[in-house]
Amino acid sequence: MTSTVDPMATAPGRGRNIPDRLVPGWKRALKSWEALLFAVAVAIFIANSLASPYFLDPWNLSDASFNFTEKAIIAFAMAMLIIAGEIDLSVAAIIALASTAMGLAMSAGASVPVLVLIGLATGLICGAFNGFLVAGLGLPSIVVTIGTMSLFRGIAYIVLGDGAFTGYPDAFGWFGQGYVWWVFSFELVLFMVMAVVFGLLLHATNFGRRVYVIGNNATAARFSGVRVDRIRFILFLLTGLMSGIAAICLTSRLGSTRPSIATGFELEVVTMVVLGGVNILGGSGSIPGVVIAALVMGLVTFGLGLLNVPGIVMSIIIGALLIGVIALPRLWKMART
Amino acid sequence: MTGILKSREAILALAILALLALVAMRFPAFILPGNLANVLTDTSPLIILALGQMVVILTKCIDLSIAASLALCGMVAGLLNMAGVPIAVILLAVIVLGALLGAFNGLLVWKLGIPSIVVTLGTMTIYRGIIFLLTAGKWINAHQMSPEFKAFPRAMILGFPVMTWIMIAIVAIFAVLIYRTPLGRAFFAVGGNPHAAVYTGISVGRTQFAAFVISGTLAGLTGYLWVARYAVAYVDIAGGFELDVVAACVIGGVAIAGGAGSVAGAVMGALFLGIMKNALPVVGISPFAQMAISGIAILVAIAFNARSSRQKGRIILKQAEHRTVEGTA
Numbered sequence: 191m192t193s194t195v196d197p198m199a200t201a202p203g204r205g206r207n208i209p210d211r212l213v214p215g216w217k218r219a220l221k222s223w224e225a226l227l228f229a230v231a232v233a234i235f236i237a238n239s240l241a242s243p244y245f246l247d248p249w250n251l252s253d254a255s256f257n258f259t260e261k262a263i264i265a266f267a268m269a270m271l272i273i274a275g276e277i278d279l280s281v282a283a284i285i286a287l288a289s290t291a292m293g294l295a296m297s298a299g300a301s302v303p304v305l306v307l308i309g310l311a312t313g314l315i316c317g318a319f320n321g322f323l324v325a326g327l328g329l330p331s332i333v334v335t336i337g338t339m340s341l342f343r344g345i346a347y348i349v350l351g352d353g354a355f356t357g358y359p360d361a362f363g364w365f366g367q368g369y370v371w372w373v374f375s376f377e378l379v380l381f382m383v384m385a386v387v388f389g390l391l392l393h394a395t396n397f398g399r400r401v402y403v404i405g406n407n408a409t410a411a412r413f414s415g416v417r418v419d420r421i422r423f424i425l426f427l428l429t430g431l432m433s434g435i436a437a438i439c440l441t442s443r444l445g446s447t448r449p450s451i452a453t454g455f456e457l458e459v460v461t462m463v464v465l466g467g468v469n470i471l472g473g474s475g476s477i478p479g480v481v482i483a484a485l486v487m488g489l490v491t492f493g494l495g496l497l498n499v500p501g502i503v504m505s506i507i508i509g510a511l512l513i514g515v516i517a518l519p520r521l522w523k524m525a526r527t
Numbered sequence: 528m529t530g531i532l533k534s535r536e537a538i539l540a541l542a543i544l545a546l547l548a549l550v551a552m553r554f555p556a557f558i559l560p561g562n563l564a565n566v567l568t569d570t571s572p573l574i575i576l577a578l579g580q581m582v583v584i585l586t587k588c589i590d591l592s593i594a595a596s597l598a599l600c601g602m603v604a605g606l607l608n609m610a611g612v613p614i615a616v617i618l619l620a621v622i623v624l625g626a627l628l629g630a631f632n633g634l635l636v637w638k639l640g641i642p643s644i645v646v647t648l649g650t651m652t653i654y655r656g657i658i659f660l661l662t663a664g665k666w667i668n669a670h671q672m673s674p675e676f677k678a679f680p681r682a683m684i685l686g687f688p689v690m691t692w693i694m695i696a697i698v699a700i701f702a703v704l705i706y707r708t709p710l711g712r713a714f715f716a717v718g719g720n721p722h723a724a725v726y727t728g729i730s731v732g733r734t735q736f737a738a739f740v741i742s743g744t745l746a747g748l749t750g751y752l753w754v755a756r757y758a759v760a761y762v763d764i765a766g767g768f769e770l771d772v773v774a775a776c777v778i779g780g781v782a783i784a785g786g787a788g789s790v791a792g793a794v795m796g797a798l799f800l801g802i803m804k805n806a807l808p809v810v811g812i813s814p815f816a817q818m819a820i821s822g823i824a825i826l827v828a829i830a831f832n833a834r835s836s837r838q839k840g841r842i843i844l845k846q847a848e849h850r851t852v853e854g855t856a
Contacts, residue, residue: 329829332644333588333783336770337825344819351815449815457648470642500664502762506656513635513649520639 223467227482230515234486238493245496252373254492256366256443258462259377260436261455263482265462266388269431269480272463274425275405275472276331278320281433282455283342288312288437290346293355293447302361310431316342317430321423337430337458346449354497355447366443377439379482384432389477401425406473461512462487486511535682535780535832539795546802553810560807564687571694572749574599576768577775577797578701578790579742584776585714586735587721587785588636588643590742594768595654596628598760600750602658604665605760607677617676618751625747626740628654633739637732643739651769665778680752680808690752696717701790710737774821775800778828799824 238245245251264281291312292305300308320338324331359523370379392398397419403411404418412418436455441447460470466483468475487508545694551558583590600621607617628650635646669677680690687695705711716724717734724731754760781788800821802824807817 250697252768286537323826323830327830327833329833330783333773333777334826335823335831336777339822340770340774340818340825341822344816344822347815347818351813418724425586457652460648464645464648469644499625499765500659502656502659502664505652506660509649513641513646513653517639519636520641524639 224476224479224482226519227467227479227486227515231482231486231489234489238489238496240502241493242496245493248373250496251492252375252378255375255378255381257491258441258484258488259375259381260439261459261462261487262381262434262480263384264429264432264455265466265480265484266434266477268269268459268465269389269424269466269468269477270392270398270473271425271429272460272468272470273405273475274401274422274474275408276324276422276425277335277460278426278429278469279321279335279460280316280333280339280342281429281436281459282452283339283346283438284313284316284430285440285452286346286449287316287342287449288385288434289441290349290355290449290450292437292441293350294446296355296358296362302359305358305362306365306438309441310434313432313434314427315430315436316433317427318423320430321426324426325419325422335350343449346451350447350449353360353371356445358442358445359446363445364442366439366441366445380435380439384479385481390482392477397421397424402473405474407471419515439479442513443522458487458508461508465512465515493517532758533627534797536789538831539779539792539799543799543802544793546799547804550802550806550810557809558627559677564691564807566802567694567798568688569805570692570798572688572753573768573771573775573801574694574794574797575697575745575749576772577779577793578697580772581779581781581788581790581793582705582738583643583713583735583742583772584781584783585718585788586633586731586738587718588735588738589645589647589773589783590629590632590739591644591769591773592628592651592654592763593633593647593742593746593772595749596625596743596746597768598729598751598762598764599628599654599658600625600747600763601754602661602667602750602760602762604676605672605749605754606661608672609667611673614675614679618748620739621751622744622749623747625750626744626755628747629739629741629743630736631735632743636739637736640732643735655762657765662762667760671786672755672758674812677755677758678712682754690756693748693752698790698794705790714738715786718782720786721752771800771812771821774825777825780828780832783833796828 268278268309288309292309295305295308316338320331320335323329323334323338353506366378368376370376392401400416400421403414403416404421416522437452440452444451462483463468463475463480465486466475466480468479490507490511493502494507547558556562557777576597580590580593594709603624604617604621607620612620632643632646635641636643680688680693682689684692705714713724713729713734716727716729716730721731724734753765776788776793776796777783777796778799779788779792779794781793781796803820803824804817807820808814812820
């Protein structure tokens with residue numbers, strides 16, 4: 191149980207509870223956040239298939255995946271960043287800037303590979319800028335990225351004003367609209383590949399262990415020889431890169447760039463990460479959790495969409511879901527003690 | 528400590544004067560008293576909300592739902608007005624509603640220990656969604672509002688509109704509340720060192736709750752002022768304004784990790800943004816550049832704040848104890 195301040199502060203004398211013997215692995219897995227979330231996902235899936243006859247169609251489900259894949263691939267990188275105790279609120283603004291850069295290049299007649307490279311490079315540069323300010327200068331990431339969020343999107347507004355870039359080459363449309371095999375769109379495959387890549391990176395490498403260590407105690411990590419600032423920098427770079435990739439997919443899918451593109455994505459990405467069981471204060475969380483959270487959010491939005499529920503009502507439900515899934519276990523715990 | 532704080536505010540004041548001088552070189556009429564009074568009125572909502580946000584940030588929390596609360600209360604004010612409710616009752620209603628919205632945030636933070644950024648991220652979408660549920664997405668336009676409803680914030684008293692006077696009154700109340708009351712000291716204590724605060728008998732959660740109620744109340748009041756002044760209410764009014772409010776606090780030297788900040792700083796941070804917003808079109812810079820410029824202003828302000836707080840010589844282990852979203856220096 192964590193809170194905004196150290197739990198010690200509200201209950202002096204009560205330290206962190208360390209059990210004297212470990213519960214068997216499968217029992218722990220059953221009681222885990224991921225299991226709870228998975229049950230929620232299954233329940234939503236069943237409810238949806240009962241509520242609408244169109245839900246179980248593979249093509250419909252494939253279409254539905256578009257409303258979470260772009261956010262989810264950013265959420266994987268964001269999860270690692272939040273586990274390390276940082277946050278990046280500028281991801282949506284990076285999308286806007288990367289999309290604008292691609293639009294400029296497109297107007298100058300760049301080919302599709304060049305457009306992709308420019309999208310990736312813009313993401314990396316923005317990520318490096320955030321990383322430099324946070325890891326290099328030691329500034330708090332939440333305000334830094336609120337600042338860069340204005341800056342990056344502001345540049346997009348300076349370039350575009352109230353105009354838009356349209357007329358991307360047809361071949362570019364493949365990233366957001368093309369299918370790799372049967373109902374598996376490029377975006378869906380990308381989502382699955384990234385889930386595996388980030389899952390391995392966080393859970394099966396030294397780098398991943400260090401991310402947890404930094405999130406739990408950055409000072410101890412430093413004293414243990416972990417290059418804290420370098421890892422922080424890399425995490426911002428990764429988040430920037432994933433935002434660049436998301437920008438390519440989104441721009442390709444929409445076929446146009448406006449400076450207001452992807453507005454509010456950062457909050458949905460953070461919601462996805464927190465819903466996935468990542469502690470917003472850092473130190474714990476998992477990629478499978480984020481994957482399931484992405485599916486839950488995607489299923490909720492899609493199912494409600496089939497029932498003609500307006501978008502803003504869906505956002506209420508997402509907001510309530512975010513608070514509800516975190517509040518309910520705590521309320522339950524309080525009621526028992 | 529106070530020396531640094533004082534000099535930080537002095538530097539901010541100088542920055543504001545420099546900004547005014549720069550604008551005046553291009554467009555002298557900008558610094559005529561009448562125009563400055565307009566800028567002040569225009570910035571009043573930002574100043575009021577920045578003060579509310581400041582007390583929340585002082586206690587190591589953040590209120591991202593402040594603009595959504597404003598919009599919801601503003602819409603309720605508009606609906607009540609259409610139902611023929613007198614202004615005094617509307618004012619009371621929005622203040623109570625705002626306090627309730629803030630209390631909901633505060634209770635989740637206090638009783639359930641959910642991080643404030645998560646709570647307010649959720650309530651921000653919920654509060655805005657409720658506006659949609661109330662109105663089915665319809666607008667309330669100027670012609671649907673009674674003349675008294677629209678006239679109240681604009682009524683002139685001693686050369687300033689009522690809205691400006693309300694802002695001045697709130698700044699005065701805050702100056703007393705923050706520096707002269709136990710609650711004010713508690714805000715700093717809770718943010719500065721929660722452990723020490725508990726040992727001196729201050730409840731961390733209760734203080735955070737109080738901060739959220741204050742910020743909600745101010746958002747409620749501002750909601751009415753906003754809707755009446757701009758004579759329109761819809762789901763997306765003040766969309767994204769929460770970031771302007773946080774930016775005003777950051778520029779004003781309120782430490783995002785809590786425990787440090789001042790009324791004068793928050794007011795000047797808001798004024799800086801407000802003057803910039805009003806001056807850019809006047810000096811012929813595209814209004815589209817405003818977002819990028821305020822981004823740069825925020826980054827410069829953070830870098831500056833970080834430098835001056837580093838001079839205090841913080842102990843490295845102290846930072847390890849308080850894991851917040853703050854990066855290590």
